[in-house]
Amino acid sequence: MLRLDFFFQTHLDQKLSVCSKLCFAIGGAPNQVAGSATAFFLQIYLLDIAQINPFQASMVLFVGKAWGAVTDPIVGFFITKSKWTKIGRLMPWMVGCTPFMVVSYFYLWFVPPFTNGRFIWYMGFYCLYQTLITCFHVPYSALTMFLSTDQRERDSATAYRMTVEVLGTLVGAAIQGQIVASAHTLKHCPHRNLTTGHLGNSSGTEIIRSLKEVYMIAAGVIGGLFLVCTVVMFLGVKERDDPYAPKTDKAIPFHKGFILVMKHGSYLTLTAAFLFISVAIQLIQSNFVLFCTYAVELREHFQNIVLTILMSAAVSIPFWQWFLEKFGKKTAAFCGITWIMPFTVMLVFIPNLIVAYVVAVSSGLSVAASLLLPWSMLPDVVDDFRLANRNSKGHEAIFYSLYAFFTKFAAGISLGVSTLCLQFAGYDTGACRQPPPVVYTLKLLIGAAPVACITTGLMILLMYPISEDVRLRNKLALEEITTCSKL
Numbered sequence: 001m002l003r004l005d006f007f008f009q010t011h012l013d014q015k016l017s018v019c020s021k022l023c024f025a026i027g028g029a030p031n032q033v034a035g036s037a038t039a040f041f042l043q044i045y046l047l048d049i050a051q052i053n054p055f056q057a058s059m060v061l062f063v064g065k066a067w068g069a070v071t072d073p074i075v076g077f078f079i080t081k082s083k084w085t086k087i088g089r090l091m092p093w094m095v096g097c098t099p100f101m102v103v104s105y106f107y108l109w110f111v112p113p114f115t116n117g118r119f120i121w122y123m124g125f126y127c128l129y130q131t132l133i134t135c136f137h138v139p140y141s142a143l144t145m146f147l148s149t150d151q152r153e154r155d156s157a158t159a160y161r162m163t164v165e166v167l168g169t170l171v172g173a174a175i176q177g178q179i180v181a182s183a184h185t186l187k188h189c190p191h192r193n194l195t196t197g198h199l200g201n202s203s204g205t206e207i208i209r210s211l212k213e214v215y216m217i218a219a220g221v222i223g224g225l226f227l228v229c230t231v232v233m234f235l236g237v238k239e240r241d242d243p244y245a246p247k248t249d250k251a252i253p254f255h256k257g258f259i260l261v262m263k264h265g266s267y268l269t270l271t272a273a274f275l276f277i278s279v280a281i282q283l284i285q286s287n288f289v290l291f292c293t294y295a296v297e298l299r300e301h302f303q304n305i306v307l308t309i310l311m312s313a314a315v316s317i318p319f320w321q322w323f324l325e326k327f328g329k330k331t332a333a334f335c336g337i338t339w340i341m342p343f344t345v346m347l348v349f350i351p352n353l354i355v356a357y358v359v360a361v362s363s364g365l366s367v368a369a370s371l372l373l374p375w376s377m378l379p380d381v382v383d384d385f386r387l388a389n390r391n392s393k394g395h396e397a398i399f400y401s402l403y404a405f406f407t408k409f410a411a412g413i414s415l416g417v418s419t420l421c422l423q424f425a426g427y428d429t430g431a432c433r434q435p436p437p438v439v440y441t442l443k444l445l446i447g448a449a450p451v452a453c454i455t456t457g458l459m460i461l462l463m464y465p466i467s468e469d470v471r472l473r474n475k476l477a478l479e480e481i482t483t484c485s486k487l
Contacts, residue, residue: 069404344359
């Protein structure tokens, strides 16, 4: 009876309030706000506003993403070495890096007065921003494991997080898209001279000058959101220490923990599958504005189409949370992510406004699933690892940092390669209309390439071994371990 009473009390202690879940979710929103702005607009900003050539833009995008990927395991290493403080082990990282992250993000959208060194400017600040956002996002992601030991509570907190992050993505696209939409509608290009018009005339120069200012305003607003949301998270979230191992356990060295993690089959399968899926989503995001502007004559509508995608994603997050609880996470991944493939191909072959909005609504469903599922499934993998390595503790940051490393690195390669493809196709920086090879390349980057990546990812996901039965068995075993360690 004492054992059952203690177990019941422990279970109640792991319940999270709605306020705590909301504060946790709000903490991750600015990362998605900024990520949305950079994903949809940084490429076209570098090409048409900062006016660096496509090769330099591809290097900025690739090196920045690759550098961000490299810093993930490095930050994960230092987090595993961090000691517990009065505010936790992860929270000091997030609070400490936020002010510097705001400054680096602002200067990423600032056009310096010199022209010869702009490539170095953007390379430097993008790498700095990627480093600092890693110092925030790795501990923030790992914090999921230290909110509660209850899988249902963690899944619920993840659903809150994904809902708010998709709303953050929506806000980022709205801030950046609605403020600077005129940058890419190209109204200053005379319609009769679209084939030869450039942004270099006097009217275009004045517009570019004003657009530099509005990009900085948007960056300032997003930087302010970083500060406010970090404060909300700090005040509303309580970080718990690792409940699965006695306090006297010595942490396994990082390199040994790294080897253990990389040998864990379910983690490798999940990471490989969502690596390809995230590359597909990244290709669509980064090339969508260019696609609408130059390939399908929807330059007047792209900002509203982007918002429609993100609104659909935000609305559908609760649906996917219900779906994964009802039918399982693996089934939800297949049903949700395959949904985007026929519709992106449809937009390539039927490029009209009505189809574009239909595609936007349908694509939002898949974007929501691709955001929610990996972060909902990763804690299950960590639980599976804990059962297989019961004397190991403190490796949560390794799981999350390595997952971010692989996905960022792959995304960086895809972004760099896609921008290089535009260079080889003959992308003309500042032109009002691009040549046919560029249009064809954009259609491939929006249609065929994402479909191939998603198909590969789903084939790998077929081998993912953690079914709902396995997940329930792991949950019961961990609850037994926790109860025994407390008695």
